[in-house]
Amino acid sequence: xxxxxxxxxxxxxxxxxxxxxxxxxxxxxxxxxxxxxxxxxxxxxxxxxxxxxxxxxxxxxxxxxxxxxxxxxxxxxxxxxxxxxxxxxxxxxxxxxxxxxxxxxxxxxxxxxxxxxxxxxxxxxxxxxxxxxxxxxxxxxxxxxxxxxxxxxxxxxxxxxxxxxxxxxxxxxxxxxxxxxxxxxxxxxxxxxxxxxxxxxxxxxxxxxxxxxxxxxxxxxxxxxxxxxxxxxxxxxxxxxxxxxxxxxxxxxxxxxxxxxxxxxxxxxxxxxxxxxxxxxxxxxxxxxxxxxxxxxxxxxxxxxxxxxxxxxxxxxxxxxxxxxxxxxxxxxxxxxxxxxxxxxxxxxxxxxxxxxxxxxxxxxxxxxxxxxxxxxxxxxxxxxxxxxxxxxxxxxxxxxxxxxxxxxxxxxxxxxxxxxxxxxxxxxxxxxxxxxxxxxxxxxxxxxxxxxxxxxxxxxxxxxxxxxxxxxxxxxxxxxxxxxxxxxxxxxxxxxxxxxxxxxxxxxxxx
Amino acid sequence: xxxxxxxxxxxxxxxxxxxxxxxxxxxxxxxxxxxxxxxxxxxxxxxxxxxxxxxxxxxxxxxxxxxxxxxxxxxxxxxxxxxxxxxxxxxxxxxxxxxxxxxxxxxxxxxxxxxxxxxxxxxxxxxxxxxxxxxxxxxxxxxxxxxxxxxxxxxxxxxxxxxxxxxxxxxxxxxxxxxxx
Numbered sequence: 001x002x003x004x005x006x007x008x009x010x011x012x013x014x015x016x017x018x019x020x021x022x023x024x025x026x027x028x029x030x031x032x033x034x035x036x037x038x039x040x041x042x043x044x045x046x047x048x049x050x051x052x053x054x055x056x057x058x059x060x061x062x063x064x065x066x067x068x069x070x071x072x073x074x075x076x077x078x079x080x081x082x083x084x085x086x087x088x089x090x091x092x093x094x095x096x097x098x099x100x101x102x103x104x105x106x107x108x109x110x111x112x113x114x115x116x117x118x119x120x121x122x123x124x125x126x127x128x129x130x131x132x133x134x135x136x137x138x139x140x141x142x143x144x145x146x147x148x149x150x151x152x153x154x155x156x157x158x159x160x161x162x163x164x165x166x167x168x169x170x171x172x173x174x175x176x177x178x179x180x181x182x183x184x185x186x187x188x189x190x191x192x193x194x195x196x197x198x199x200x201x202x203x204x205x206x207x208x209x210x211x212x213x214x215x216x217x218x219x220x221x222x223x224x225x226x227x228x229x230x231x232x233x234x235x236x237x238x239x240x241x242x243x244x245x246x247x248x249x250x251x252x253x254x255x256x257x258x259x260x261x262x263x264x265x266x267x268x269x270x271x272x273x274x275x276x277x278x279x280x281x282x283x284x285x286x287x288x289x290x291x292x293x294x295x296x297x298x299x300x301x302x303x304x305x306x307x308x309x310x311x312x313x314x315x316x317x318x319x320x321x322x323x324x325x326x327x328x329x330x331x332x333x334x335x336x337x338x339x340x341x342x343x344x345x346x347x348x349x350x351x352x353x354x355x356x357x358x359x360x361x362x363x364x365x366x367x368x369x370x371x372x373x374x375x376x377x378x379x380x381x382x383x384x385x386x387x388x389x390x391x392x393x394x395x396x397x398x399x400x401x402x403x404x405x406x407x408x409x410x411x412x413x414x415x416x417x418x419x420x421x422x423x424x425x426x427x428x429x430x431x432x433x434x435x436x437x438x439x440x441x442x443x444x445x446x447x448x449x450x451x452x453x454x455x456x457x458x459x460x461x462x463x464x465x466x467x468x469x470x471x472x473x474x475x476x477x478x479x480x481x482x483x484x485x486x487x488x489x490x491x492x493x494x495x496x497x498x499x500x501x502x503x504x505x506x507x508x509x510x511x512x
Numbered sequence: 513x514x515x516x517x518x519x520x521x522x523x524x525x526x527x528x529x530x531x532x533x534x535x536x537x538x539x540x541x542x543x544x545x546x547x548x549x550x551x552x553x554x555x556x557x558x559x560x561x562x563x564x565x566x567x568x569x570x571x572x573x574x575x576x577x578x579x580x581x582x583x584x585x586x587x588x589x590x591x592x593x594x595x596x597x598x599x600x601x602x603x604x605x606x607x608x609x610x611x612x613x614x615x616x617x618x619x620x621x622x623x624x625x626x627x628x629x630x631x632x633x634x635x636x637x638x639x640x641x642x643x644x645x646x647x648x649x650x651x652x653x654x655x656x657x658x659x660x661x662x663x664x665x666x667x668x669x670x671x672x673x674x675x676x677x678x679x680x681x682x683x684x685x686x687x688x689x690x691x692x693x
Contacts, residue, residue, distance in 0.1 A: 004615040
């Protein structure tokens, strides 16, 4: 006889040791998913770093652009400023125009500016409810018109506007549509007249602002638009892209770690102890000054052999731990750099017959002539005073520079054991403190003057490797070899000098 | 690796520990998933989702109570979330249904047949049956977990038992008639 069993019990007993292996695809999907999640977590961190690096780059890039870019002496920045004024004008969004009429005070003649519709052969319309001048007559027309509003704003380069006849002083080109024209209607001695201002490119390719008076008047050029030369743009673009490369390299080095290591050593939700985030330290380094070509003295010496010297840099640092693996730091250092330009000949006596583009000679150097060893012409052209021999001896020029360096760097800890390893990247601002150019030879060392091509403010992009030894929990001894490539160190009058310096920074730091 | 070390490493999101955890517990968890899912494929989906939840939320396990129990609860909750639907079966007033003992002839019924008929149950009945019979929850607890009232839980359980019994008896008749040929 079959036994009746409670159905619950039946199931319970049967499934007691029930175990089934899932197929391998399940784990594959799970681990794939986990990896994606971790990648997503890493990316925001690098975006943050990248964002900081990009922001710093942008800042310094702007700094470079503003130092290189010169404005013409007689520019009236009326247009750029007026754009801002226009922004603040009434909701009617009509721009104001200031015109001088017969040298009397400027009056607000019309606050209506229109674009001439090129399709229609219309006469211009002047419409203004705010005319102050009772002499102005209103002309109406039924033409279709397009009026500006402040929303159609086009960034315009600085325009130099020369002064015109007395009754057309400050002229506002308020806006730009696809045609680069603006029409200004004004009242001139009770006559209705018009002026058309257009922005055109002339045969040489430079952009000019032309003004055409009256409906059938001729067009005359009143201004040209100054834009930074292509060379300058390219130079800054090159340095910017070099900066970007170096920073990207630093990031790549830091990013090319094993993912697992990253995960195991950096649980992103682990809190750093709220104490111990700050650090201060002192740093000293022997620094070797080298270059990637060019000359800081004169273009003629671009290919000369140069030997870098080793000098001392010392300073203090302060750092802040943003996360267990990442620190940002800044500080202030004093850095001495010098290098020699060799294969030169010089002669003392008479008047100097060779100018060095990058050197501003002092009284001392007024009678020294220096040239490249292979320069034949100098021997002939130098002036000889009677009684003095025209002898050239071998020598070299030493350029010495002293900067105050303010670095801003990020330190990424690769390994945090007793002997730690880190990767460092960042930027420094260099402020020229002192500089000297000297002539060195077997017989004499004499000061020639100072450099006139070394910029007061320059920057470096830094990349380095950090090794540190934890003496105690709070004290660390650091050894950090670093390469710093100088940007904008010299203006290009001397000879496109591309210097860098290598330092082995040693120091101690204290956490608190 | 010891379990507490394994759990600690999983909390640190170490991939090796996560792999080890899966190796140790995936089979027992998959069994749970198979009972709660209507078929093998969905059981795998639930298992996958459950483990992803486990890896993410292992930090919430406070080392109190059985770890395996915690894992199973995650798996069950994952299944419930999937099949918990607003009261489709709440139409009839089911408070008055009495709980009747349901019995079957205990012959050797193959395990995979029993699994099959569980999976064939309508979602709600399947949930309730598993939660009550296989995992020992009370109707009160089931009510909270499925957002139904206790009476509904009881009646769902009865219905589930009836369906299972019918299917078992049907198959037993079928086997019997075959063996008589």
